[in-house]
Amino acid sequence: MNESSPYNMLKDKIRLLAKERDAVILAHNYQEGPIQEVADFIGDSLLLSQKAAATEASVILFCGVHFMAETASILSPQKKVIIPDLAAGCSLADMVIERDARQWKERHPDGAVVAYVNTSAVVKAAADYCCTSSNAVKVVQAIPEEKEVLFVPDFYLGTWVKRKTGRRNLHVWKGYCAAHTAITPEGIDRLREQHPDAEFLMHPECGCMTKSMDLADAILSTEGMVKYAKESSAGEFIIATENGMLYKLQKENPGKKFYPASENATCQYMQMNTLEKAFRSLLELKYEVKVPPHIAELARIPIERMMEISANGNGNGNGNGKKKLHSAAPIVYNRSQC
Ligand code: 13P
Numbered sequence: 001m002n003e004s005s006p007y008n009m010l011k012d013k014i015r016l017l018a019k020e021r022d023a024v025i026l027a028h029n030y031q032e033g034p035i036q037e038v039a040d041f042i043g044d045s046l047l048l049s050q051k052a053a054a055t056e057a058s059v060i061l062f063c064g065v066h067f068m069a070e071t072a073s074i075l076s077p078q079k080k081v082i083i084p085d086l087a088a089g090c091s092l093a094d095m096v097i098e099r100d101a102r103q104w105k106e107r108h109p110d111g112a113v114v115a116y117v118n119t120s121a122v123v124k125a126a127a128d129y130c131c132t133s134s135n136a137v138k139v140v141q142a143i144p145e146e147k148e149v150l151f152v153p154d155f156y157l158g159t160w161v162k163r164k165t166g167r168r169n170l171h172v173w174k175g176y177c178a179a180h181t182a183i184t185p186e187g188i189d190r191l192r193e194q195h196p197d198a199e200f201l202m203h204p205e206c207g208c209m210t211k212s213m214d215l216a217d218a219i220l221s222t223e224g225m226v227k228y229a230k231e232s233s234a235g236e237f238i239i240a241t242e243n244g245m246l247y248k249l250q251k252e253n254p255g256k257k258f259y260p261a262s263e264n265a266t267c268q269y270m271q272m273n274t275l276e277k278a279f280r281s282l283l284e285l286k287y288e289v290k291v292p293p294h295i296a297e298l299a300r301i302p303i304e305r306m307m308e309i310s311a312n313g314n315g316n317g318n319g320n321g322k323k324k325l326h327s328a329a330p331i332v333y334n335r336s337q338c
C-alpha cells in the first residue's frame with residue numbers, strides 16, 4: 001500500500017484523532033487487519049479487560065463486540081467507552097439471560113454461577129465469578145470442590161473446564177458460538193491429513209471440542225495461540241477459532257504457515273467493525289456503551305474476582321463473598337438503552 005494512499009491517510013487521521021480525544025484504541029484479536037494496525041493494544045478478552053481497567057485515557061474506543069465494551073465500562077465507569085458499531089453483539093452472550101442465572105441460584109442457594117466474559121452485564125451482575133477462555137480452569141479450581149457450579153453460557157468451554165478440573169458437580173449451559181460451530185471434527189481430520197506436520201491449536205469454544213480435543217496440540221485463548229505459535233518450533237499450524245485470528249498470527253510469524261480449520265468460521269459481529277466506522281466513532285464519540293451504576297456495581301465483583309484469581313491463583317474462594325444475590329426485582333437494562 002502506497003504511503004500516501006487514502007487508506008493510510010485514514011489510519012493517520014485515526015491516530016491523530018485518538019490523541020486529540022485522549023482515547024486509547026483496544027482491538028480484539030479477531031478484528032480486521034487495518035483496525036489492528038491503528039490499535040494501541042490488541043489482545044484477548046482478558047488482556048483487553050486489564051488494559052481497560054488500567055488506562056489513563058479518558059475515552060476507550062473498543063473495537064470488539066458489545067459485551068467487551070460493557071466490561072470496559074464496568075471496570076472504568078468514569079471513562080467514555082465507545083464502539084464503532086452498536087449492532088456488533090455476540091450470539092453466544094445472547095444465549096443466557098439474567099433470569100436463567102437467578103433461577104438456578106434459587107434452586108442451588110449454595111452454588112456458584114461462573115459467567116464466561118461473553119455474557120451481558122446483567123448476567124455478570126447475577127454471577128459469582130467471571131472467567132475468560134484463558135483463565136476458566138483456574139477460576140473454577142479456585143471454587144471449593146464441594147460447591148456446585150453453573151457454568152454459562154458456552155457448552156464447549158464448560159465441558160473442557162469440567163474435564164480439566166475433574167469436577168462432577170459442574171453444570172454446563174448449552175450455549176454455543178455460531179462461528180466456532182462451523183469447525184467440525186471431519187474438517188479437522190481432513191486438514192490434519194493434508195498437513196501432517198502442522199500443529200493443531202484449538203480455542204475451547206470450538207464446536208468440535210468434545211470430539212477433537214484429544215487431537216489438539218494445545219487448547220488456548222486467542223492470545224495463548226499467539227504466544228504458542230511464536231514459541232513453537234513448528235512451521236505450520238491448523239487454527240481452530242474465528243478466522244480474524246489469522247491476521248495477527250501471520251503478521252507476528254511471517255515465516256510460518258497458518259491454515260484456518262474452517263473457511264466458514266467467521267463472526268459476523270466481530271467483522272462489523274471497519275476502519276471507517278472506527279474513524280466516525282472517534283470523530284462523533286459514538287456509540288457510547290454505558291452500564292448503569294447499579295448493574296456495574298454488581299457486575300464488577302465477579303470480574304474483579306476473576307482478575308484476582310488470574311493474577312494470584314485465588315479469589316475469595318467461596319462463591320458468596322460480599323455479593324448479594326437474588327435481588328427481589330430483576331435488573332432492568334437492555335442494550336438499546338445505551
Ligand atoms: P478470547 O478471550 O480467547 O480472545 O476469546 C474471545 C471470544 O469471544 C472467543 O469467541
